[in-house]
Amino acid sequence: MKGRVKRVAIPYWKYALCCLPAVLYIYWKHGLIISLDGVVSYVFFNPPVENRIFDHIWFISPYILISLCLPFCASFIRRYKPPFVFWGIVLILSQLFKSYYPDLLQTVVIYLFFTIWGLYYTKRLGWQNVVCVVVAVGYVVYAFGIEKRPFDLQANKFPPNLLFLAYGLTILGIGGSYMKKGLVLLYDKFRIVRYYIDIYSKEGYEIYLVHAFSTLLLGGFKRALGLNQIIAEHLSLQLIYIVIGFLFLLNVNIYIF
Known part of the structure; x- marks a missing residue:
């Protein structure tokens, strides 16, 4: 957790401080005065999403909450060794009752599922992976073919809904292992790939804050x-x-940073 605070929270606070003049200007432009609640919200990862200076860091709050949950999930997996489909059932149950909890918690639930998948990624899931992919592909086909949902991942991830989740599971289930092998191959063979991956890995989230x-x-x-x-x-x-x-x-991003 200490490492995550260092790599995510502290860079955010520095970024928020640099953007404070713009935030104060936004309030002034609308004839408002920032309240104490607004200051607390701003400091604790919930800034106003205006003028695109903050709309790219929506996931900091979910990330911090997932970081708090992860040690308990990892300990549970090591101790009880549940099959991966167990988490799929938990996810389905959480979606049935999602109207009873806020959007932030819905986002945490969906992205925590992806995080838990990462804990299983070194294992051979076999039939469990096949089941997840079949269910995900089936829902994607249903959403596009029958419900005529638009293919807009941006609209489907705030908060993430089943279409976004199903698409992500399809990509991870079918191509994840191949993409991982391909990335390792590129990293080993090409110096320029190592350069970009190493600098982003070293600097963590801080370098991404210039993305806006x-x-x-x-x-x-x-x-x-x-x-x-x-x-x-x-x-x-x-x-x-x-x-x-x-x-x-x-x-x-690298040059400005």
Whole structure:
């Protein structure tokens, strides 16, 4: 827990202090005065999500709560060795009664499930993995094919719903082990991959706190060049933009940091 506070909480407090003038300006612009409750909320990982300076750090509160739960979950798994499907049943039960607890707790429940999956990831899950993937794929097909839900992961993760969860489980269940092997292979063979992974691993979450500014910069370039509509109308340009945009954000984050 001490390491998580050092790598997440302390960088957030430094970031929040740097952004304090902007926050005070937002309140002043709306004719408001920040209250004591507002200050406490701001300090404890619940800042206002205006002007995109904070909307990228929504998961700090869930992360801290999951960090508190993780030692108990890990101890329970070591002692009682429950099958992975046990957690799936717990998750389903929690979703049946989610209307009785707040959005923050719903988010913690969903992402804690992904965290617990990580504790099982070194084990051979066999049929349990197959069951999870089949259920997840079945729900994705149902959501898209019958309910006609839009494919918008951003809209589905605040708080995360079953479609977001099912999509994530499908990706992890089918491709997780292959992606892990591929990433290790790239890390071993290419120095530039080691450079980026090492710097992000070393600096932790702190380097990501400049992400809001690099995202705004990228969006500004698109608007200035009139590319928003052009990219939106061509799938090939969207794919190119994803790659170029990712590399742009990656390098700007490191440079600003």
